[in-house]
Amino acid sequence: MARFCDFNVPYSENTENLRQIVEMAIKLGYESVAFNCVVTPGTTKGQGAQGKTFQQLTRLTAIIETHEQKYKVTANNPTITAYDILAVQPLNLKMFEAACKTLEVDIITLDMTQKLPFLLKLTPIKRAIARGAYFEIVYSPAIRDSTLRRYIISNATDLMTFCKGKNIILSSQAEKAIELRGPHDVANLGVLFGMNQVQAKDAVSINCRSVLLHAETRGSAVGVITIERIMKQTPGVISVERIPPASTDKRALEKDSGEGQDPPGKKPKIVALKKIK
Amino acid sequence: MKRIVSKGDAPFYYLKVLLEFEDKTMRVDVLTFRTVIMKAMMSMYGEVGAAIQIDILKYEDETMSAILRVAGSNMVKLWGALTMLSYYDEKPCAFRVHQVSPFLMTFAASSRQLLLHTE
Numbered sequence: 001m002a003r004f005c006d007f008n009v010p011y012s013e014n015t016e017n018l019r020q021i022v023e024m025a026i027k028l029g030y031e032s033v034a035f036n037c038v039v040t041p042g043t044t045k046g047q048g049a050q051g052k053t054f055q056q057l058t059r060l061t062a063i064i065e066t067h068e069q070k071y072k073v074t075a076n077n078p079t080i081t082a083y084d085i086l087a088v089q090p091l092n093l094k095m096f097e098a099a100c101k102t103l104e105v106d107i108i109t110l111d112m113t114q115k116l117p118f119l120l121k122l123t124p125i126k127r128a129i130a131r132g133a134y135f136e137i138v139y140s141p142a143i144r145d146s147t148l149r150r151y152i153i154s155n156a157t158d159l160m161t162f163c164k165g166k167n168i169i170l171s172s173q174a175e176k177a178i179e180l181r182g183p184h185d186v187a188n189l190g191v192l193f194g195m196n197q198v199q200a201k202d203a204v205s206i207n208c209r210s211v212l213l214h215a216e217t218r219g220s221a222v223g224v225i226t227i228e229r230i231m232k233q234t235p236g237v238i239s240v241e242r243i244p245p246a247s248t249d250k251r252a253l254e255k256d257s258g259e260g261q262d263p264p265g266k267k268p269k270i271v272a273l274k275k276i277k
Numbered sequence: 278m279k280r281i282v283s284k285g286d287a288p289f290y291y292l293k294v295l296l297e298f299e300d301k302t303m304r305v306d307v308l309t310f311r312t313v314i315m316k317a318m319m320s321m322y323g324e325v326g327a328a329i330q331i332d333i334l335k336y337e338d339e340t341m342s343a344i345l346r347v348a349g350s351n352m353v354k355l356w357g358a359l360t361m362l363s364y365y366d367e368k369p370c371a372f373r374v375h376q377v378s379p380f381l382m383t384f385a386a387s388s389r390q391l392l393l394h395t396e
Contacts, residue, residue, distance in 0.1 A: 179363070179371075181360050184377070188357060
């Protein structure tokens with residue numbers, strides 16, 4: 001059986017709190033979490049570590065509202081390639097359609113704790129499912145407050161009528177360890193939102209794995225070819241660096257690999273970009 | 278040998294649950310425990326939800342764990358309500374559902390509570 005994942009643990013500077021959340025996640029039976037860093041393109045950074053048995057990933061959530069912000073969300077952006085998973089949160093219908101149809105993202109998340117700013121439509125959602133993007137439903141706000149719960153349940157059932165339980169991931173967004181729930185409990189919540197048993201269980205396990213695999217294809221040409229540059233740094237130690245993917249366009253990739261644009265051995269740096277208004 | 282084939286929903290479902298407070302020293306008795314469950318059902322499903330019959334078959338004060346019995350058709354509702362509970366008396370708490378089964382016998386052992394040794 002696929003491992004249980006929780007792809008939305010909000011990243012904060014409070015490491016003690018984060019540690020408690022991770023410990024609770026391990027106790028409840030999760031095998032993978034992603035620390036989420038929410039930005040309006042572009043600001044700051046986040047960090048995660050790679051555990052041995054317990055997988056810790058990094059995730060970037062970009063809130064997009066304007067076309068300018070949308071264009072920052074490309075595979076070329078070194079800030080984005082530094083993260084394992086890329087999610088977008090569109091704030092209006094135009095951006096939602098763009099996220100579903102054109103943007104190369106793994107997760108499309110909507111703020112379900114309030115009335116959605118636009119009506120969901122079938123066509124973009126169908127397109128997103130065909131392209132392998134996943135929709136996210138967060139459950140911790142529903143645990144925190146009953147008003148938020150009402151909105152989340154109504155929005156989630158709304159979304160469910162369009163995607164019929166497919167391509168959904170359930171994640172926590174837990175700010176405290178006590179707000180985290182076990183994977184089977186979360187799957188049951190999925191049943192309440194209108195999925196069937198199998199889909200609900202997939203939403204916390206297999207679908208999360210698919211998100212990860214989708215994220216990997218994002219860094220390759222048409223999801224088939226990846227290029228890794230092998231170089232010697234110090235005698236005896238060989239370091240492998242993945243070339244920041246240009247796009248799904250092969251020609252662009254070839255051009256990129258031709259020129260050594262990065263100094264060897266350097267990790268993609270997270271650059272604070274200018275904030276756009 | 279007689280073969281028994283189960284068709285459709287089981288008449289009853291059993292849940293092994295554990296109430297956990299953020300403040301680890303908190304202890305509640307069985308009546309309070311019942312109230313917590315009722316409150317959870319009430320806040321999620323209103324009066325109709327609170328009217329659902331839930332039996333506490335066994336309760337341990339020490340660990341605040343209990344075995345609940347509920348009609349099979351109401352199992353999802355009860356489980357959802359327990360999951361959504363976050364506060365009792367302004368104190369943050371959570372229900373941990375350890376096992377869910379249509380047969381009481383299965384609670385004799387649980388592979389999920391085997392402790393893994395992580396270094």
